[in-house]
Amino acid sequence: MxxxxxxxxxxxxxxxxxxxxxxxxxxxxxxxxxxxxxxxxxxxxxxxxxxxxxxxxxxxxxxxxxxxxxxxxxxxxxxxxxxxxxxxxxxxxxxxxxxxxxxxxxxxxxxxxxxxxxxxxxxxxxxxxxxxxxxxxxxxxxxxxxxxxxxxxxxxxxxDPEEPWYVVLVPQVFVSTAEIFSHPLLTRNSPPIKMRPVPKGNSRNDCQPVVEQSYPEVRNSLNLLGKFTDARLTGTGSCVFGAFPSKAEADKVLALLTETQTGFVAKGSNISMLHRTLQGLL
Ligand SMILES: C[C@](O)(CO)[C@H](O)COP(=O)(O)OP(=O)(O)OC[C@H]1O[C@@H](n2ccc(N)nc2=O)[C@H](O)[C@@H]1O
Ligand SMILES: Nc1ncnc2c1ncn2[C@@H]1O[C@H](COP(=O)(O)OP(=O)(O)OP(=O)(O)O)[C@@H](O)[C@H]1O
The missing domain is CATH 3.30.230.10 (Ribosomal Protein S5; domain 2)
Structure with a gap:
């Protein structure tokens, strides 16, 4: 058994x-x-x-x-x-x-x-x-x-991008993926980019402008986290994230925001926890 x-x-x-x-x-x-x-x-x-x-x-x-x-x-x-x-x-x-x-x-x-x-x-x-x-x-x-x-x-x-520590803020709104992808103002004509080398810095999420417009809570979270680092939306939101070089720095920023924001700190990883766990079983 x-x-x-x-x-x-x-x-x-x-x-x-x-x-x-x-x-x-x-x-x-x-x-x-x-x-x-x-x-x-x-x-x-x-x-x-x-x-x-x-x-x-x-x-x-x-x-x-x-x-x-x-x-x-x-x-x-x-x-x-x-x-x-x-x-x-x-x-x-x-x-x-x-x-x-x-x-x-x-x-x-x-x-x-x-x-x-x-x-x-x-x-x-x-x-x-x-x-x-x-x-x-x-x-x-x-x-x-x-x-x-x-x-x-x-x-x-x-x-294999860098693996920084992230602060992820979780605005208390539910964003429907289908709604964002059917939004009339969504940017749908970005030119293809070369996928290598891994683009660094100033890259963007094309969903972010319409999500910010429809959900002021998301814009607020982006502004708050943006005071400390480059802050961006993930997927169609609602979560926003920013990278930090160490856990200590990420923890410090999250602590400064906890009065108004819900969020967590987590390390980025290029091999998922699932696969690391499965490898341990073999
Ligand atoms: C936005 C992302 O999270 C980025 O990783 C994904 O592309 C969305 O992935 P997902 O949540 O697994 O999406 P699905 O459950 O397949 O699709 C949800 C809805 O999003 C829209 N959708 C999704 C993915 C895609 N490439 N184009 C779309 O237009 C479709 O209207 C679909 O009805
Ligand atoms: N096991 C599950 N966990 C969470 N949501 C689920 C699950 N099964 C079905 N769902 C449905 O899927 C919807 C989207 O959930 P999910 O947590 O994947 O969103 P998401 O993080 O926005 O995903 P994505 O990044 O793929 O857009 C939920 O609102 C829920 O109705």
């Missing part, structure tokens, strides 16, 4: 995000740079032999069957014909609708975790392809390496 498997589902940042155009199906062509954070949800998997997938979580707003964790597990059963089931326990740490990819990361951790628990032997390519059907951000979490992404986010080139 295999014991319980516990794995992290870390957050990501989009260090830059350019929108190049819109495809016929409404999805947008992007260029973005993904890096992981050492800050994560935690998922535990207990094997069941009756084929049932049961998620135990305190997430009240997401119905069981539409949770990306359950959807990922079911898709994996369908792909492989696996007769086994699982009890999954979710400890939610990452803010939802924050642009740090919590739901997508949970899905990826479920795919890799169940591939291990159910001993399916699926390749990373297969899991990344399946992941893309769950969300544009899932493949990078399946791969687990910081990357330039093109296409809708699925064409990944691994890269």
């Amino acid at each position: 295999m014991s319980r498997l516990t794995l992290p589902a870390p957050a990501k940042l989009n260090l830059m995000l350019h929108i190049l155009g819109r495809r016929a199906d409404g999805y947008h062509e992007l260029q973005t740079l993904f890096q992981f954070l050492d800050h994560a949800d935690e998922l535990s998997f207990d094997l069941r032999d009756d084929g049932q997938v049961i998620l135990h979580s305190d997430l009240k707003d997401v119905p069981h069957e539409s949770n990306l964790i359950v959807r990922a597990a079911r898709k994996l059963q369908q792909l492989t014909g696996c007769p086994l089931g699982v009890d999954i326990y979710l400890k939610k740490v990452l803010p939802m609708g924050g642009g740090i990819g919590g739901g997508s990361s949970d899905a990826a951790t479920t795919l890799l975790g169940l591939n291990h628990l159910w001993q399916l032997g699926c390749s990373e390519d297969q899991l990344a392809e399946l992941g893309l059907t769950l969300g544009a951000d899932v493949p990078v979490f399946v791969r687990g390496h910081a990357a330039f992404a093109e296409g809708v986010g699925e064409k990944l080139t691994p890269v």
